[in-house]
Amino acid sequence: MNENNEQFNRVNQGAQQSDSPPNTTENGTPPPVGEANTPPGGQNPGYRPPNGPGYYGPYPPYRAPQPPKFRIVADKKDLLFAPAALLLCAFGVFAGLWGTFQAGFAAAFLLMFLGMSGYLIKKGNAPGFYATVCGLLSLALSGVFVITSSIPIRFFSAIAMTCTSIVWFSSLAGKRLPAGELGMIGYVAAPLGNAIEEMPQSVKAVFSARSGGKRSMPKALLGVLCAVPVLCAVIPLLMRADVAFDGMVSSVFKSFGSVALQLLLSLVLTPFVLAFAFSLRKKPAPPKAEAKQRKGLDTAFTASFMGILSLCYLVYLFSQLFYFVSAFAGFLPTGYHFSFAEYARRGFFELCMIAGINLLVLYFMILFARKNEGRIPGVLRALGVFIALFTLFLIATALAKNIMYIENFGMTILRVGSSAFLCALAIVFFAASLRCFFRKVRILPVAVVTVSAVLCVLGWMNLNAVCAKYNYDAYRSGKLKTLDLEYMYNLGEEGVPYLAGTRKRRQKKTTPRSSCISRFRSSMTGRTCRSQ
Amino acid sequence: MKWKDGSEEYLNEYEYFKPERRKYPRLTQFSVARQEAYEALDPLLTENPDFMRDAAEIIFR
Numbered sequence: 001m002n003e004n005n006e007q008f009n010r011v012n013q014g015a016q017q018s019d020s021p022p023n024t025t026e027n028g029t030p031p032p033v034g035e036a037n038t039p040p041g042g043q044n045p046g047y048r049p050p051n052g053p054g055y056y057g058p059y060p061p062y063r064a065p066q067p068p069k070f071r072i073v074a075d076k077k078d079l080l081f082a083p084a085a086l087l088l089c090a091f092g093v094f095a096g097l098w099g100t101f102q103a104g105f106a107a108a109f110l111l112m113f114l115g116m117s118g119y120l121i122k123k124g125n126a127p128g129f130y131a132t133v134c135g136l137l138s139l140a141l142s143g144v145f146v147i148t149s150s151i152p153i154r155f156f157s158a159i160a161m162t163c164t165s166i167v168w169f170s171s172l173a174g175k176r177l178p179a180g181e182l183g184m185i186g187y188v189a190a191p192l193g194n195a196i197e198e199m200p201q202s203v204k205a206v207f208s209a210r211s212g213g214k215r216s217m218p219k220a221l222l223g224v225l226c227a228v229p230v231l232c233a234v235i236p237l238l239m240r241a242d243v244a245f246d247g248m249v250s251s252v253f254k255s256f257g258s259v260a261l262q263l264l265l266s267l268v269l270t271p272f273v274l275a276f277a278f279s280l281r282k283k284p285a286p287p288k289a290e291a292k293q294r295k296g297l298d299t300a301f302t303a304s305f306m307g308i309l310s311l312c313y314l315v316y317l318f319s320q321l322f323y324f325v326s327a328f329a330g331f332l333p334t335g336y337h338f339s340f341a342e343y344a345r346r347g348f349f350e351l352c353m354i355a356g357i358n359l360l361v362l363y364f365m366i367l368f369a370r371k372n373e374g375r376i377p378g379v380l381r382a383l384g385v386f387i388a389l390f391t392l393f394l395i396a397t398a399l400a401k402n403i404m405y406i407e408n409f410g411m412t413i414l415r416v417g418s419s420a421f422l423c424a425l426a427i428v429f430f431a432a433s434l435r436c437f438f439r440k441v442r443i444l445p446v447a448v449v450t451v452s453a454v455l456c457v458l459g460w461m462n463l464n465a466v467c468a469k470y471n472y473d474a475y476r477s478g479k480l481k482t483l484d485l486e487y488m489y490n491l492g493e494e495g496v497p498y499l500a501g502t503r504k505r506r507q508k509k510t511t512p513r514s515s516c517i518s519r520f521r522s523s524m525t526g527r528t529c530r531s532q
Numbered sequence: 533m534k535w536k537d538g539s540e541e542y543l544n545e546y547e548y549f550k551p552e553r554r555k556y557p558r559l560t561q562f563s564v565a566r567q568e569a570y571e572a573l574d575p576l577l578t579e580n581p582d583f584m585r586d587a588a589e590i591i592f593r
Contacts, residue, residue, distance in 0.1 A: 099560025107559060149565045462565060493565040497572035 072201050072278050074209035079217065081119045082206045085273045088112050090266040098262060101154055106145040112273075113139065113165060119277055120172040130445060131171030134164035137452045144459025149493045150413070153459050160452040163188050167448075173280040177445065181367055184444035194283055195276035202275040296370030299377050306365060306383040313390045348405065351398040352418055355425050358391040362432045363443060374439055381436040388433035395422045395429075410480050411470040412487065413463055424454045464494035472498040 074082075088111055095104030117135075127135070141161045145154060166188050167177075177187055207217050239246040252259055362384055369380050376384070402419045424447075431446040468491050475483040488495040557567060 095560045099558075102560065102566070103562040104558075104560035146562070147564045149563050465565060465568075493563070493569040496569035500572040500576055 070198075070283055072198065072205040072282055074205040074278075077119065078206065078278060079209055081115075081277060082217070082270075082274060084115055084119075085277070086266065086270045088115050089269040089273055090263065093262045093265045093269065097265070098258070101145055101158075102149075103146045106142040109142040109145075109161065110139070113142075116169055116277060117172060120169055120281055122172070122174060125172070125174045127168065127171035128176075130177065130449075131168050133449060134171075134452075135168035137449065137456060138164040138168060140456045141452060141459070144456065148459050148462045148464060150459075150462075150464045152413070152417070153455065153463060156451075157455050157459055160448075160455050163448055164452050166191055169280055175280070175285055181363075181442065181444065184442070184448065191276060191280055194279035195272055198275040198279045198283070199271045202278045203271050205278065206274065297368045299370050299380065302365060302369050303377075303379050303383065306361065306380065306387065309361065310383055310386050310390075313387070317390070317393075346401075348398050348401050349418070351394050351401075352422060355391050355394055355398070355422065355429075358387050358394075359425065359428065359432070362387055362429070366432065366435055366443070376436055384436045385433050388429045388436075391429050392426055395426045398422055406470075407479075410474060410484065410487075411467040413467055413491075416463055416467065417458065420454050420458055424450045462494060464491045467491060468495045468498045472501060 088108070092105075092108035092112060096108040097105075099105060113135075138161045141157045141164070144157045148154065170187060170191060171177075175187075177183060208215060209217060235249060239249055365380060365384055366376065369376050371377070399419055399422055402415055406415055427450045428443065428447045431441055431443050435441040435443055468488055471480065471483060471488070474480040485499065488499050
């Protein structure tokens with residue numbers, strides 16, 4: 001019995017090691033049903049023993065033939081792109097990462113954008129309107145890094161730049177935005193996933209590529225290595241010959257550790273960029289999977305869920321009548337005195353959160369509602385539109401509150417930023433309510449473009465500078481009673497001209513010089529909160 | 533080299549305050565906001581070089 005088992009295991013291992021599934025016929029098709037487990041010498045004439053004669057074990061299960069594995073074979077264009085990618089990555093690391101994500105980062109992105117576009121562009125493959133908008137937005141977003149020093153705006157701009165540029169590159173490579181509500185996520189994430197997956201193969205493809213029957217890349221590298229000893233002799237001579245060159249090389253050697261780290265990082269980044277570009281250009285799009293017919297959530301469940309929410313919002317709208325009709329004043333606490341400041345201060349961020357929750361509810365309804373031939377049932381459409389309209393009302397209220405708040409207490413990044421976010425949200429809600437009626441409207445692509453455009457506007461107008469200027473001007477004109485110097489200080493470089501301005505003004509006002517200097521110093525370093 | 537208060541923070545960045553450097557700012561660290569900050573501080577720094585350290589801190593912190 002044990003001998004039989006050992007023999008079976010050996011045979012099975014042999015079957016697993018063989019290249020093709022053993023129980024396929026000569027054409028590679030599976031044997032007919034009922035014949036798969038036919039023992040040798042039985043009724044099946046097409047039977048082929050997996051590991052020669054003497055096999056008596058059960059037959060392994062049938063495995064469908066797999067599509068051939070994707071392999072990268074580098075051509076001339078790829079070989080030209082590889083050193084360019086190395087240079088672009090080195091510049092990106094030097095100017096972008098080491099340059100604190102300022103103008104150098106924008107320049108590195110611009111060069112990478114042009115290089116990658118030149119590599120991916122194909123004849124007769126024009127990118128669509130949406131991809132063109134995304135490409136232009138990504139370029140405009142890179143300009144934000146030249147303008148502002150605001151960290152949040154640069155951080156979110158970098159994310160938006162990544163998304164929009166991937167859409168542009170994918171479109172250049174001939175890949176179309178897949179259908180479906182969530183198609184956008186895969187469209188942006190897949191190239192990044194492929195880049196990580198194909199990194200080793202891309203490097204291998206570059207080094208094993210043959211040009212004229214010979215491998216050129218290893219020989220090119222050998223040439224570079226052989227040039228190093230000669231450079232060691234030439235560079236010191238050039239340094240002695242010229243002072244400027246001497247200074248340049250000396251400065252490189254002074255920060256040798258930093259330069260070495262930059263080079264190392266470039267070498268790590270290059271395979272990623274190569275794999276990203278190669279997989280976009282060469283890897284075919286996965287075959288369209290047949291859309292699964294999801295049953296979706298029962299309409300009664302979804303309608304009751306959204307109905308309760310809508311009822312709650314209806315009650316809220318009713319309570320707002322106080323502000324217009326005095327008969328409803330009984331809702332308010334005793335002793336309440338209406339003031340704009342109180343009205344403005346209360347509830348702005350709560351309204352923002354409700355708008356966010358409503359967007360999620362509406363989006364999940366569109367995703368998971370049970371549909372009749374792709375159409376959302378009428379009752380859900382009505383409830384969805386009500387929630388969308390209610391949210392637009394909330395957004396308008398929140399914006400009005402915010403404007404009042406700014407007029408009374410000045411401008412801050414948070415106040416303006418959240419208002420801009422609300423404007424973007426309003427456009428997305430408009431798209432979501434359209435989606436209830438038109439299947440072609442897709443919410444995520446609209447959201448990506450809207451948020452990118454808003455970030456672009458905030459970055460190009462330099463939000464920090466606008467806040468500093470508004471507060472400074474409002475203080476000078478008497479609109480604001482106090483000027484928060486600590487907040488100006490926290491605005492960073494954008495606040496500096498106005499801090500300097502306050503110092504100049506105070507100096508003109510007969511303030512003793514020594515006192516003025518100390519006040520300037522303390523204001524510059526944020527040790528006082530408010531000016532007199 | 534140290535500041536008057538004995539600290540050494542932002543000494544490298546201090547180089548950028550020199551007028552000859554401000555004319556040709558480094559691409560890697562350039563931004564419109566930073567340039568405007570330099571220009572606003574320029575008269576003050578010329579008048580009171582003691583502000584250097586504080587100005588360096590406010591820009592490069």
